[in-house]
Amino acid sequence: xxxxxxxxxxxxxxxxxxxxxxxxxxxxxxxxxxxxxxxxxxxxxxxxxxxxxxxxxxxxxxxxxxxxxxxxxxxxxxxxxxxxxxxxxxxxxxxxxxxxxxxxxxxxxxxxxxxxxxxxxxxxxxxxxxxxxxxxxxxxxxxxxxxxxxxxxxxxxxxxxxxxxxxxxxxxxxxxxxxxxxxxxxxxxx
Numbered sequence: 001x002x003x004x005x006x007x008x009x010x011x012x013x014x015x016x017x018x019x020x021x022x023x024x025x026x027x028x029x030x031x032x033x034x035x036x037x038x039x040x041x042x043x044x045x046x047x048x049x050x051x052x053x054x055x056x057x058x059x060x061x062x063x064x065x066x067x068x069x070x071x072x073x074x075x076x077x078x079x080x081x082x083x084x085x086x087x088x089x090x091x092x093x094x095x096x097x098x099x100x101x102x103x104x105x106x107x108x109x110x111x112x113x114x115x116x117x118x119x120x121x122x123x124x125x126x127x128x129x130x131x132x133x134x135x136x137x138x139x140x141x142x143x144x145x146x147x148x149x150x151x152x153x154x155x156x157x158x159x160x161x162x163x164x165x166x167x168x169x170x171x172x173x174x175x176x177x178x179x180x181x182x183x184x185x186x187x188x189x190x
Contacts, residue, residue: 001096001130003066006087009120014113016071016086016120018063019056023072026081028052031105040139040166041103067091073104073117083108086117096132098125102148109144115151122152126180135177139166149176153183 009016019027031037032046032055046052062068070087074080084104091098100121104114125131138145140159150156154176164173 001093002128004129005066006063006069006071007124007128009071009124011116011120013076014116014120015074015076016117017074019059019070019072019082019085021053021056021060023082024049024053024056026083027056027072027085030081030083030107031085031103034106035167036106037103038167040142040145040168040171042166044167067093069098071117071121073113075108075113084114084117086114086121096130098131098134100134100136102136102145112151114148118148118152122178132180133177135175137164137173137175139164139168139171140174141168141171146174146176152178154178155182 006018008018028046028049028051032052035045038045046055059070062070068088071085072082073084073086074082084102086100086102088098089101100118102114102118122134125134134154135157136149136154137160138149140146146156155178157175157177160173160175162170162172164171
């Protein structure tokens with residue numbers, strides 16, 4: 001793999017860019033404070049904008065590292081304000097794999113936004129970074145997350161019983177992946 005870091009990506013509707021400290025208020029307001037957004041995630045909703053600032057302080061400190069990938073999702077029609085995040089939560093260079101996690105503000109659910117963002121990332125990782133495998137997982141009680149993966153050509157690989165946890169406690173995890181040899185991801189307005 002040739003790590004390139006969090007490069008700006010653009011689709012018809014979206015800009016995927018690095019976070020800045022100026023994004024803290026929008027991050028808190030648009031998704032991080034909402035317990036419905038984090039219901040099936042591993043991190044609790046943020047109790048205050050200070051928590052969002054702390055998270056952004058950590059993330060922005062890693063952008064100089066070429067193997068760090070974490071994007072703010074910006075809907076062009078909304079201006080520069082982020083509405084969610086998508087990034088690599090785990091990486092294994094030995095097998096050229098990245099594991100993707102994502103989160104989107106509730107106001108923008110079911111509009112194809114996360115599918116568009118994930119498709120852009122797949123094209124970037126396969127086409128520019130040289131990744132062989134992109135994987136992700138979701139809590140089975142959150143099937144819409146799996147629908148995003150399916151829409152991007154990721155294949156169901158199985159359900160692991162009680163091998164994960166979320167804000168709901170110990171849970172099963174539903175795994176999806178796509179390999180470079182599977183061909184390019186579907187063109188989802190990218």
